[in-house]
Amino acid sequence: MNKYPLIPTILGAAFTLACSTQLSLGQTGDQTIAFLSDVHLQDVYADLHSKEFKGVLNPRNGKFATIRTMKSQLNSTRLFNENYFAFIQALEDLKQKGIRWVVLPGDFTDDGQPMNVMALKSILDQYSRDNGMRFFLTTGNHDPVKPFGGIAGKRDFLGVNGAEQAIAGSTDFFQSTTVAKSDQINYWGYPEITQALADFGFFPHPDDLFWAHPFEELDYDHYEFEKTKTNSTLENRMYSIDGSEGLLPDASYVVEPTEGIWLLALDGNVYTSSENGNWNGSSIGFNQASIYKKHQLDWIQKVVAEAKKRHKTLISFSHYPLVEFHDGASEEMKSLFGQEKFQLARVPSSETSQQYAATGLQLHFAGHMHINDTGIYQDQLSNNTLYNIQVPSLAAFPAAYKTIQKTGQNQFEIQTIPLNEVDHMNEFFDLYRMEHRWLLENQRPGIWDSTILASKDYAAYTKNHLKELTKSRFIPSDWPKSLVALLQTMNEEELLNWSKMDLKEGALFLSKKLSPTEYPLSGTPQMIEDFYLLKNGDELGKKLIPSDRITFYQSLFSAQVDTRHTEEKSLSWQLAQFIGIFQKLFYSLPADHFQIDLHQKTIEKKD
Incomplete structure (x- = not known):
């Protein structure tokens, strides 16, 4: 048997x-x-x-x-x-x-x-x-x-x-x-x-x-x-x-x-x-x-x-x-x-x-x-x-x-x-609901967002897993709190305006935007979510970013100010560093469907 x-x-x-x-x-x-x-x-x-x-x-x-x-x-x-x-x-x-x-x-x-x-x-x-x-x-x-x-x-x-x-x-x-x-x-x-x-x-x-x-x-x-x-x-x-x-x-x-x-x-x-x-x-x-x-x-x-x-x-x-x-x-x-x-x-x-x-x-x-x-x-x-x-x-x-x-x-x-769809993906979801009820009834820490159980397929499930992991583990352990708070409070227009300012104006703008003592860490900024889609998924993650945000990121990279002489570790420096990292991940080598020629030493993206 x-x-x-x-x-x-x-x-x-x-x-x-x-x-x-x-x-x-x-x-x-x-x-x-x-x-x-x-x-x-x-x-x-x-x-x-x-x-x-x-x-x-x-x-x-x-x-x-x-x-x-x-x-x-x-x-x-x-x-x-x-x-x-x-x-x-x-x-x-x-x-x-x-x-x-x-x-x-x-x-x-x-x-x-x-x-x-x-x-x-x-x-x-x-x-x-x-x-x-x-x-x-x-x-x-x-x-x-x-x-x-x-x-x-x-x-x-x-x-x-x-x-x-x-x-x-x-x-x-x-x-x-x-x-x-x-x-x-x-x-x-x-x-x-x-x-x-x-x-x-x-x-x-x-x-x-x-x-x-x-x-x-x-x-x-x-x-x-x-x-x-x-x-x-x-x-x-x-x-x-x-x-x-x-x-x-x-x-x-x-x-x-x-x-x-x-x-x-x-x-x-x-x-x-x-x-x-x-x-x-x-x-x-x-x-x-x-x-x-x-x-x-x-x-x-x-x-x-x-x-x-x-x-x-x-x-x-x-x-x-x-x-x-x-x-x-x-x-x-x-x-x-x-x-x-x-x-x-x-x-x-x-x-x-x-x-x-x-x-x-x-x-x-x-x-x-x-x-x-x-x-x-x-x-x-x-x-x-x-x-x-x-x-x-x-x-x-x-x-x-x-x-x-x-x-x-x-x-x-x-x-x-x-693997977009996987048979039996939701086989244990009823058991997870039992776990969630137990955590609520016993007022235990670590109560997770049960909306992940509404994932329609394995692709959505793993993406939601990454999103929750980013919020509960990655941001608290890896990120400067001031940078996260800044990205939570700035909209796309403000980010673009900052990138076009000179060093002094940009630093003054950020200081007014967020006091050093104000770090409201609630939720995950959209740009950080997109960052992890790119870092983990490369081209597969990039396909999941809406076209309007793709256009915004391209504009942001084109307009970014030179901050080489900005005071290191300052808020302006942190934001500029992050955007520079984001840009490198955004313009990556082919990682989905591609061809390598070992003799010519070339790599070519294929449709």
């Missing part, structure tokens, strides 16, 4: 997934590779093996849901529940298009717990068996949270009465709260995760034409599956860090699943040792990997050279980006918001990008940031050009995946396919 009865239900449903553009991929699916990033899969109907809690009864289907609260979703950069159905919908779309090769660039589970890893395995096994799909995974920071696992727990599962239910691997994991014990919520490490998902890239597969890892020679001419399989154990793929005695696994690999295509999976996870002998996880990415995983850089260079020698098309992927992903605005963002805001520590430095570009890598797909973006780094020393393509998350706005198709000797067409 199928442990996940939801899958066949969705298989029989009519497709309602909308694409950004229509392609006849039925004929070209065999040459197309799909990238589905940051799935963050959580088993929403898991068997917790817990005496204290088996889930909350869902009246829609009589099953026990193991879901997180809406309150927790609206304070997280990702959804925990509905993305389960989004993942199935995306796989169904790929099946219809005839796309067989599917890459998951990390965070394929939400924290690598047994129940989530095994749910993913069941789904991938089914699509592999029934539809002939091949899946290739690499680890993200939410897969092996700790390299060798450990006791873990979550406070924010939805309980039977609408309150939060804590679940952990030990009853004393959380203090001052009732804990339901379940080993299904503990962290799995590299050994358990890679073994459970062994058929999906982490180890050699008999269908592969070639497979290798960083700790063995690239011997293409004498490749033997059985020999490679024997040498592929994690014990043979370990490295030391910080000169410590402990060894860590590196799950990187290169694979040729079909003639002429090499997929290079880069494990960018970095762990450092702590004083108590445990390992500290990190979500920084290649800024640290370039320091602590130098063996990987040497290996990449060898893979690139071998692929070139044998006329193979090499596409690398990792959970982490290799190039700056804010359209060149990261330094200005650090100046305005601060070094530790906006996850700016995760932006690859130019030194990091230079090191990886110097290896000869040209095409790299990444996730981690839950954004849609295209970045380019041109190495002046080696004359190499590295394209970094950010794949959006299926668990956040804009929920989408990407495809790449080789269209010529050095030409590649890349498409971004949004």
